[in-house]
Amino acid sequence: MKQLTTMWGSAISRSPLVQPTARVPTLVDRARRGIATGGHYVVPKPFNEPNFHYFKGSPERQKLITALKDLRSQLPVQVPARGGPTSSQAQKNAQPVSMPMPSEHGTVFAQYADASGSDVSDAIESALTAKLAWQDMPFTDRAAIFLRAAELVSGKYRYELMAATMLGQGKNAWQAEIDAAAELADFFRFNVGFAQEIYDKQPTINSHGHHGRTDWRPLEGFVYAISPFNFTAIGGNLISAPALMGNVVVWKPSPMSVYPSYLVHKILLEAGLPPGVIQLINGDPEVVTQKVFEHREFSALSFIGSSSVFRSLYSKAAEGVVSNRYRDLPRMVGETSGKNFHLVHPSADIENAAKHTIRASFEYSGQKCSACSRIYIPQSQASAFLDVMKRELNAVKVGPPEDFENFLGPVINQAAFDKITKAIDSANKDDQLVRVTGGTYDGSKGLFIDPTLYVSKTPDHPLFEQELFGPVLVAHIYPDAEFDDVLGVIDRQGGNFALTGAIFSNDQAAVRKAENRLRYAAGNFYVNCKTTGAVIGQQSFGGSRSSGTCDKAGSVNLLMRFTAPRTLKEEYNKLENVMYPSNL
Ligand SMILES: NC(=O)c1ccc[n+]([C@@H]2O[C@H](COP(=O)([O-])OP(=O)(O)OC[C@H]3O[C@@H](n4cnc5c(N)ncnc54)[C@H](O)[C@@H]3O)[C@@H](O)[C@H]2O)c1
Numbered sequence: 266m267k268q269l270t271t272m273w274g275s276a277i278s279r280s281p282l283v284q285p286t287a288r289v290p291t292l293v294d295r296a297r298r299g300i301a302t303g304g305h306y307v308v309p310k311p312f313n314e315p316n317f318h319y320f321k322g323s324p325e326r327q328k329l330i331t332a333l334k335d336l337r338s339q340l341p342v343q344v345p346a347r348g349g350p351t352s353s354q355a356q357k358n359a360q361p362v363s364m365p366m367p368s369e370h371g372t373v374f375a376q377y378a379d380a381s382g383s384d385v386s387d388a389i390e391s392a393l394t395a396k397l398a399w400q401d402m403p404f405t406d407r408a409a410i411f412l413r414a415a416e417l418v419s420g421k422y423r424y425e426l427m428a429a430t431m432l433g434q435g436k437n438a439w440q441a442e443i444d445a446a447a448e449l450a451d452f453f454r455f456n457v458g459f460a461q462e463i464y465d466k467q468p469t470i471n472s473h474g475h476h477g478r479t480d481w482r483p484l485e486g487f488v489y490a491i492s493p494f495n496f497t498a499i500g501g502n503l504i505s506a507p508a509l510m511g512n513v514v515v516w517k518p519s520p521m522s523v524y525p526s527y528l529v530h531k532i533l534l535e536a537g538l539p540p541g542v543i544q545l546i547n548g549d550p551e552v553v554t555q556k557v558f559e560h561r562e563f564s565a566l567s568f569i570g571s572s573s574v575f576r577s578l579y580s581k582a583a584e585g586v587v588s589n590r591y592r593d594l595p596r597m598v599g600e601t602s603g604k605n606f607h608l609v610h611p612s613a614d615i616e617n618a619a620k621h622t623i624r625a626s627f628e629y630s631g632q633k634c635s636a637c638s639r640i641y642i643p644q645s646q647a648s649a650f651l652d653v654m655k656r657e658l659n660a661v662k663v664g665p666p667e668d669f670e671n672f673l674g675p676v677i678n679q680a681a682f683d684k685i686t687k688a689i690d691s692a693n694k695d696d697q698l699v700r701v702t703g704g705t706y707d708g709s710k711g712l713f714i715d716p717t718l719y720v721s722k723t724p725d726h727p728l729f730e731q732e733l734f735g736p737v738l739v740a741h742i743y744p745d746a747e748f749d750d751v752l753g754v755i756d757r758q759g760g761n762f763a764l765t766g767a768i769f770s771n772d773q774a775a776v777r778k779a780e781n782r783l784r785y786a787a788g789n790f791y792v793n794c795k796t797t798g799a800v801i802g803q804q805s806f807g808g809s810r811s812s813g814t815c816d817k818a819g820s821v822n823l824l825m826r827f828t829a830p831r832t833l834k835e836e837y838n839k840l841e842n843v844m845y846p847s848n849l
Pocket residue numbers: 491492493494495496499517518519520550551554569570571572574575577578600601602603633634635732734764806807808812813
């Protein structure tokens with residue numbers, strides 16, 4: 266047996282009969298990895314996409330109306346089981362699955378073909394085939410693809426993406442703007458910046474005659490990304506974070522967001538993404554997942570959705586770990602559900618607190634993981650607070666998102682509508698709850714639920730524990746003198762979720778107390794500001810406890826989860842003696 270030393274400084278064994286399976290990196294490979302021969306390129310500084318506001322008569326409003334009309338004329342839009350140029354005959358022949366439009370359930374919005382098990386296997390193999398060339402592509406070129414995609418999102422495709430998100434997911438113009446246009450472009454731009462930050466992290470101390478380096482390797486296998494229905498941008502983050510670090514990704518979006526996800530994938534291909542790198546696959550979640558979890562090269566799950574689904578995926582992957590099915594110990598990255606709170610202190614500006622609460626609880630009909638669904642109000646301010654809530658909610662309109670006047674749109678599908686309205690029916694009859702607003706709904710044409718607020722006579726009502734993911738808020742009124750105790754109640758309640766929370770107070774000592782006592786009650790904590798609307802690059806997002814692994818979307822931390830750094834050390838001097846000086 267002969268020892269060979271690679272130029273990376275590590276020794277490998279080679280016998281004449283057994284050839285190494287791993288390719289030994291050459292000097293060219295090394296030059297290709299992010300350090301271009303002509304310089305150490307620095308990507309442009311990321312920025313938040315400026316927003317349009319869609320005022321009456323504005324050019325952007327007109328462009329959006331045109332895009333909505335265009336999209337309507339194409340319904341139902343057809344989505345293949347797999348994105349990109351690889352669509353097989355089998356999936357073209359598959360019976361399409363129909364997705365109704367939430368604001369008009371008699372209209373089919375999208376039809377997609379369901380991927381078979383062999384489509385999934387094929388997608389995985391195609392991704393792995395694309396992997397070597399992708400991870401060897403210089404970072405500056407990988408970055409260019411996502412930066413170009415950000416321009417396409419905020420420019421050429423802005424209104425098409427927004428129209429898809431409005432008709433398909435029931436968002437109004439502003440909610441579609443901040444999601445499908447701004448946040449998606451932000452994720453692409455900021456993830457490029459975060460990747461650069463990671464590559465820049467290199468050892469800063471070297472003993473004389475040594476050079477230490479960090480090789481930020483992508484994971485060895487592939488990443489499985491599963492996205493929820495409620496944000497077009499979230500899918501874009503789930504795929505761009507690992508891909509920018511040189512990984513290949515199999516992406517399964519929610520059935521309720523197949524069309525905007527298909528557009529995101531199409532935009533990336535147009536921006537120059539090699540077709541194999543991100544494999545978009547639509548199909549039965551269990552069929553897709555089973556094939557992925559059977560594969561030896563499954564290296565990470567990147568999931569956003571409900572806590573219960575994440576737990577079940579965690580346990581299935583754990584079975585694979587126990588049975589030694591995988592080469593790696595797969596990374597489990599998951600951001601999930603919330604039961605988020607607003608806490609109003611007696612010193613708070615009540616108008617401000619109530620208006621923020623309406624935004625946090627009812628924008629997009631409460632279908633944000635960050636939505637406020639429980640609130641704690643001091644006795645002395647309760648009637649003033651509830652009066653503002655009633656006054657303001659009286660003015661908001663509920664209806665289809667194409668009508669620009671509507672603040673609340675539909676909930677996503679019949680199952681969500683049935684679940685939420687069942688809870689409302691039971692709450693309306695509950696003598697422990699006093700209805701302040703709403704408690705009414707209309708599912709005849711679209712899936713509309715009015716903004717609903719109950720005051721609970723007991724702080725321990727089950728509504729303080731369950732995520733309904735709809736426009737339902739429950740309040741507890743606490744004696745002013747019991748502010749300290751209510752901090753304990755908030756921390757204990759909330760279904761063990763710990764995603765977002767807020768305090769409204771003009772007393773800084775109370776803010777400090779809440780910030781300390783509620784340290785683990787929310788991964789995103791806001792002061793005099795609603796629990797929704799984290800901005801990429803400003804508030805990284807994610808919670809712990811049952812709300813997820815707190816890897817923080819919109820931060821360098823998330824991208825770190827998709828790397829397996831290798832440490833390298835190179836010596837420039839010879840070793841003169843085996844014996845230590847002290848031996849001599
Ligand atoms: N923390 C966050 O950042 C964040 C962001 C958005 C949404 N969410 C959470 O997501 C939920 C709403 O989204 P949703 O209704 O799409 O969630 P969901 O859990 O029903 O679905 C999420 C994804 O998981 C897939 N899925 C469902 N069952 C599966 C199974 N058995 N195997 C494999 N995949 C499966 C779905 O098809 C979808 O792609 C809420 O709980 C919300 O709080 C969290």
